[in-house]
Amino acid sequence: MTGLRERKKRATRDALMTAALRLALERGLENVRVEDIAAAAGVSPRTYNNYFASxxxxxxxxxxxxxxxxxxxxxxxxxxxxxxxxxxxxxxxxxxxxxxxxxxxxxxxxxxxxxxxxxxxxxxxxxxxxxxxxxxxxxxxxxxxxxxxxxxxxxxxxxxxxxxxxxxxxxxxxxxxxxxxxxxxxxxxxxxxxxxxxxxxxxxxxxxxxx
CATH class of the missing domain: 1.10.357.10 (Tetracycline Repressor, domain 2)
Incomplete structure (x- = not known):
């Protein structure tokens, strides 16, 4: 069974992926920054960088x-x-x-x-x-x-x-x-x-x- 820590990490990763795609579809990819994605997912840019490089x-x-x-x-x-x-x-x-x-x-x-x-x-x-x-x-x-x-x-x-x-x-x-x-x-x-x-x-x- 997956532990609580791993489930939270998975949930954060999913939230970042969902926010990235949603914002890109809404605004166009060139108008989306990492900071925007992090804010939409409710995390800091530093946390974002723990999951994705771009x-x-x-x-x-x-x-x-x-x-x-x-x-x-x-x-x-x-x-x-x-x-x-x-x-x-x-x-x-x-x-x-x-x-x-x-x-x-x-x-x-x-x-x-x-x-x-x-x-x-x-x-x-x-x-x-x-x-x-x-x-x-x-x-x-x-x-x-x-x-x-x-x-x-x-x-x-x-x-x-x-x-x-x-x-x-x-x-x-x-x-x-x-x-x-x-x-x-x-x-x-x-x-x-x-x-x-x-x-x-x-x-x-x-x-x-x-x-």
């Missing part, structure tokens, strides 16, 4: 959390479940939990604000850095599930990178959709399409990926 990191930290939540969800899936079924549900779960509802499209106003934020070069660069930082964790979980060592064989890393790319493609399509569409079903469709073209070697009898 406003970009505070916003993209949700991606790190989603990947790590997917890793935990994958490890918790039934061991006899096919790899891509388990991975699809694990990758979608954090998005579904954040969305609250899976069948309602976003408002055009929210999509427009997210599009503007997504076009920020500094934020894109931070997102790429974060993606590389956590991709190894997902590859390790895939390796555990398939019994394939990521250090000896590229299959777990390939699965992790392509699954993350499928989610990224789904989110990009969601941002462009007019009229707006629900995100979660779209992500599931993207991952299922990927699964149909990249076989699970433990299910298909294909040993071309094994060492």
């Amino acid at each position: 406003k970009y990191e505070a916003i993209t930290a949700r991606h790190t959390d989603r990947v790590r939540a997917s890793v935990a969800a994958l490890r918790a899936r039934p061991p006899d479940e096919p790899l891509w079924d388990a991975l699809t549900e694990a990758m979608v779960r954090p998005w579904a939990e954040h969305a609250g509802t899976t069948d309602t499209p976003p408002s055009p106003e929210l999509l427009a604000a997210i599009r503007m934020l997504n076009d920020e070069p500094a934020l894109r660069a931070e997102s790429v850095r974060v993606a590389f930082a956590v991709s190894g964790e997902l590859a390790a979980a895939v390796g555990e599930r398939t019994g394939i060592d990521p250090g000896r064989d590229p299959y777990p890393s390939l699965v992790a990178v392509t699954a993350a790319a499928a989610v990224q493609a789904g989110v990009a399509h969601w941002l462009r959709s007019d009229p707006p569409v629900p995100l979660v079903p779209l992500l599931r469709d993207c991952l299922r399409a990927l699964a149909s073209g990249l076989a699970d070697p433990t299910r298909e009898g294909d040993d071309s990926w094994t060492s």
Whole structure:
């Protein structure tokens, strides 16, 4: 069980991430300072710096959390479940939990604000850095599930990178959709399409990926 201290730290981190994203959507990223985020979350700038090095990191930290939540969800899936079924549900779960509802499209106003934020070069660069930082964790979980060592064989890393790319493609399509569409079903469709073209070697009898 998580201790009180850790729960408080988690709550502060969540409050900072939420405040950073809300202010960026409301004002535009260039008009948001670290001091503004800290004040909105009810902490000092010094406390903010204990959690994040920049406003970009505070916003993209949700991606790190989603990947790590997917890793935990994958490890918790039934061991006899096919790899891509388990991975699809694990990758979608954090998005579904954040969305609250899976069948309602976003408002055009929210999509427009997210599009503007997504076009920020500094934020894109931070997102790429974060993606590389956590991709190894997902590859390790895939390796555990398939019994394939990521250090000896590229299959777990390939699965992790392509699954993350499928989610990224789904989110990009969601941002462009007019009229707006629900995100979660779209992500599931993207991952299922990927699964149909990249076989699970433990299910298909294909040993071309094994060492």
